[in-house]
Amino acid sequence: MTDTSSHYLDWARDVLDTEAAALREIAAGLDGNFACAAAALLQCRGRVVVTGMGKSGHVGRKIAATMASTGTPAFFVHPAEAAHGDLGMIVDGDAVLALSNSGESDEILALVPALKRKQTTLVCITSNPKSSMAKHADIHITASVSKEACPLGLAPTSSTTAVLALGDALAVVLLKARSFTPEDFALSHPAGSLGRRLLLTVADIMHTGDGLPAVTEGTLLKTAIVRMSEKGLGMLAVTDGSGRLKGVFTDGDLRRLFQQRDNFAGLAVEDIMHPNPKTITADKLATEALKQMQQNQINGLLVTDSDGLLQGALNMHDLLAARIV
Structure with missing residues (x-):
C-alpha cells in the first residue's frame, strides 16, 4: 500500500468516525418530541408526505420510500413543485414531514399557510429549534450535529446522515407499532427475492x-x-x-x-x-x-x-x- 493510499484510508475513517459520533449525539438528544411525532404519524388518517430541498430532498425521498415499504403510506413531494400545483397531492388528514437543516427553507415556508388550511399535521426536522420552520411546526424534532464530516464544514455530511437515521428510526418505530410482519413486507416487494420466498406457494x-x-x-x-x-x-x-x-x-x-x-x-x-x-x-x-x-x-x-x-x-x-x- 502506498503512502497516498494510507492517507485515503485515514481520511475515510475520519469521516466515518465523525458521522458515527453525530449519530450518537442525535440518539442522546432524542426527547418527547420524537415520540409525539411517531404517534402523530401512526394516527395519521391519510399519508405521510415528505418534503425537502436540495440534499434534504434526496434524504426525504429515501425516508418516504422506507416508510412506504414498511407499512406507512408515504410519498415525496418536491416543495418547489408543490408551490406550482403538486400541493394538490396533499389532502386533509395527511401528515407532512418537512426536512431542512437550517429550518429556513423559503420553498417549504411558502407552503405553510396552505398546509395549515388543509388541516395537515406538520412535523419538521431541522437543526435549529428556534428556526421559522420549528415555530410553524406542530411537532419539531431537533437534528443538530456538532461537526460536519466535510473538512470545510460546508457540504452536508454528518447532518444529512443524522436526518436519514432519524427517518429510519421513525419508520422502524412505526413498523413495530403496526406489528408489521415479513409477510406484510413481501406484499410491498412482490418482485424481490423476499417477496418470492414469502408469497410463492x-x-x-x-x-x-x-x-x-x-x-x-x-x-x-x-x-x-x-x-x-x-x-x-x-x-x-x-x-x-x-x-x-x-x-x-x-x-x-x-x-x-x-x-x-x-x-x-x-x-x-x-x-x-x-x-x-x-x-x-x-x-x-x-x-x-x-x-x-x-x-x-x-x-x-x-x-x-x-x-x-x-x-x-x-x-x-x-x-x-x-x-x-
Whole structure:
C-alpha cells in the first residue's frame, strides 16, 4: 500500500468516525418530541408526505420510500413543485414531514399557510429549534450535529446522515407499532427475492395434469421407467385406482436396482417403490418445501391433499427456477 493510499484510508475513517459520533449525539438528544411525532404519524388518517430541498430532498425521498415499504403510506413531494400545483397531492388528514437543516427553507415556508388550511399535521426536522420552520411546526424534532464530516464544514455530511437515521428510526418505530410482519413486507416487494420466498406457494410451482409423473399400482416396471423419463422430474408417484398416493419410485432407486439385479421381467412398480413417501400440501409456502427437502436430503416432493389424493409434484430444479433457493 502506498503512502497516498494510507492517507485515503485515514481520511475515510475520519469521516466515518465523525458521522458515527453525530449519530450518537442525535440518539442522546432524542426527547418527547420524537415520540409525539411517531404517534402523530401512526394516527395519521391519510399519508405521510415528505418534503425537502436540495440534499434534504434526496434524504426525504429515501425516508418516504422506507416508510412506504414498511407499512406507512408515504410519498415525496418536491416543495418547489408543490408551490406550482403538486400541493394538490396533499389532502386533509395527511401528515407532512418537512426536512431542512437550517429550518429556513423559503420553498417549504411558502407552503405553510396552505398546509395549515388543509388541516395537515406538520412535523419538521431541522437543526435549529428556534428556526421559522420549528415555530410553524406542530411537532419539531431537533437534528443538530456538532461537526460536519466535510473538512470545510460546508457540504452536508454528518447532518444529512443524522436526518436519514432519524427517518429510519421513525419508520422502524412505526413498523413495530403496526406489528408489521415479513409477510406484510413481501406484499410491498412482490418482485424481490423476499417477496418470492414469502408469497410463492407449492401450488404456484408444482407440476400437475400431463406434467405429473404418476402411474397406478400394477404398472410394469418397464412402463414406469419410461413414464418417469418422459416427465423429467427424477421421480414417479404410484397411486391406487382412486388416485390416492401409495408410494414413490426415484431415479436413484433405478440406479440401485441396476446394481442389484440383471433381470426385471415381471416386476411391477409397487414391488420396488418406497411406501409412505414424503409429501407436502399445495397451500404450503415454497420455502417450506425447500426446508423439507433439505431436512430429508431428497430432491423432490409429491403433493397431496388431506385425504392423500395426489395433486402434484415438484423438485429442487423447480425451486431453483422460481429463485427460492
